[in-house]
Amino acid sequence: MHFETFAIRHQIDQTQEQEHSTPLFLTSSFTYSSAEEAARRFKGEEKGNIYSRFSNPNTNELGQKLAKLEEAEAGITTASGMAALNICFQSLLKTGDHVLASNKIFSNTKYIFNNLLSERGIAVTYVDSTDINVWEAAVKPNTAMVYIETPANPTLDIFDLSGMGALCKSEQLCFVVDNCFATPYLQKPLTHGADVVIHSATKFIDGQGRVLGGAIVGASKYIELCADHLRRTGACLSPFNAWVLSKSLETLAVRMDRHCSNALAVAQYLQQHPEIETVLYPHLDNYANYSIAKAQMTQGGGLVGCTIQGGKSRGIRFLNALKLHTLTANLGDTRSIATHPASTTHCKLTQAEQLSIGITPGYLRFSVGLEHIEDILEDIDQAIQASL
Numbered sequence: 157m158h159f160e161t162f163a164i165r166h167q168i169d170q171t172q173e174q175e176h177s178t179p180l181f182l183t184s185s186f187t188y189s190s191a192e193e194a195a196r197r198f199k200g201e202e203k204g205n206i207y208s209r210f211s212n213p214n215t216n217e218l219g220q221k222l223a224k225l226e227e228a229e230a231g232i233t234t235a236s237g238m239a240a241l242n243i244c245f246q247s248l249l250k251t252g253d254h255v256l257a258s259n260k261i262f263s264n265t266k267y268i269f270n271n272l273l274s275e276r277g278i279a280v281t282y283v284d285s286t287d288i289n290v291w292e293a294a295v296k297p298n299t300a301m302v303y304i305e306t307p308a309n310p311t312l313d314i315f316d317l318s319g320m321g322a323l324c325k326s327e328q329l330c331f332v333v334d335n336c337f338a339t340p341y342l343q344k345p346l347t348h349g350a351d352v353v354i355h356s357a358t359k360f361i362d363g364q365g366r367v368l369g370g371a372i373v374g375a376s377k378y379i380e381l382c383a384d385h386l387r388r389t390g391a392c393l394s395p396f397n398a399w400v401l402s403k404s405l406e407t408l409a410v411r412m413d414r415h416c417s418n419a420l421a422v423a424q425y426l427q428q429h430p431e432i433e434t435v436l437y438p439h440l441d442n443y444a445n446y447s448i449a450k451a452q453m454t455q456g457g458g459l460v461g462c463t464i465q466g467g468k469s470r471g472i473r474f475l476n477a478l479k480l481h482t483l484t485a486n487l488g489d490t491r492s493i494a495t496h497p498a499s500t501t502h503c504k505l506t507q508a509e510q511l512s513i514g515i516t517p518g519y520l521r522f523s524v525g526l527e528h529i530e531d532i533l534e535d536i537d538q539a540i541q542a543s544l
């Protein structure tokens with residue numbers, strides 16, 4: 157089956173009501189027809205749900221769908237993207253291990269490395285390059301994992317997944333990729349040598365700004381360890397959120413097509429605007445890693461970055477002048493969103509620290525939504541003028 161067909165048609169078994177759409181299973185636990193059946197389920201001799209912290213029809217359906225769409229052996233769902241990241245690192249790393257992580261990653265992911273994992277005796281080195289030779293040179297005898305986001309948040313850096321995958325294979329490192337910005341519709345890291353893919357389903361997978369959720373998919377030997385950690389420590393996804401997210405997957409392909417065509421139009425518009433200094437969009441032909449982005453992403457994604465002339469105060473005036481775009485921390489919504497990382501998401505960093513991860517004072521990040529492109533461009537155009 158093709159991506160779209162599977163995303164729409166894969167369902168857990170119907171109940172006796174023969175419903176068309178998967179129902180919501182709001183139940184904390186499941187019953188057994190006999191004491192013997194209970195014993196078999198607990199022993200794992202017989203498949204079946206026991207308790208919704210372990211599994212539930214709605215979370216099962218979502219996990220199975222995401223695994224298949226990413227071409228993974230197995231998948232589990234978690235309460236949020238951060239829960240997925242924490243469970244992945246906590247279950248796959250042990251005291252004494254070393255991690256090579258990109259310097260361009262979500263700030264809360266750095267918190268997990270710098271605080272929770274370091275206390276467990278797990279060290280991290282941040283690599284500030286997309287050059288594979290730099291990564292190779294940073295590998296230590298105790299390196300166990302390589303972690304990247306591509307495209308990265310918020311500066312959209314592109315890493316060569318196949319090159320990184322080959323390095324990890326030859327050095328026997330577990331290669332973990334946060335695929336939140338691309339979604340499996342645009343990019344499948346596991347087919348390029350990744351071992352585990354993480355999602356914040358809160359973003360494009362929900363796509364409508366309603367619920368939080370996360371997922372871990374990949375090779376069974378890794379997912380089983382993560383699943384065991386999840387069922388014992390409890391950051392499981394609620395059945396309701398899983399039901400919403402599974403429905404959302406039915407429209408992921410059509411939504412991503414429009415996110416990408418609108419985002420490309422925004423990037424091209426910004427590129428020719430005299431008030432805009434630089435534009436970052438993976439499928440613009442002047443982009444740093446354009447050929448890699450073209451090879452591993454079918455389209456450029458829904459996020460666009462740019463630097464507006466006039467620095468921080470201009471960036472703030474620009475945001476205040478927007479009429480259609482929403483000022484909010486989310487991304488991957490039907491609604492277009494604009495953020496100014498220097499004064500919001502990354503405000504706790506010094507200016508030097510911001511610059512070291514590519515956030516200039518005038519840097520703006522757009523999550524381009526599904527409104528009519530002419531309305532999106534008109535809003536950006538009037539806000540550039542109004543903020544002069």
Ligand SMILES: *Cc1c(COP(=O)(O)O)cnc(C)c1O
Pocket residue numbers: 236237238239262305309334336337356357358359368369370
């Ligand atoms: C939002 C985000 C996360 C965290 O996901 P939550 O669902 O908000 O917990 C992780 N990684 C990236 C790249 C994100 O954008």
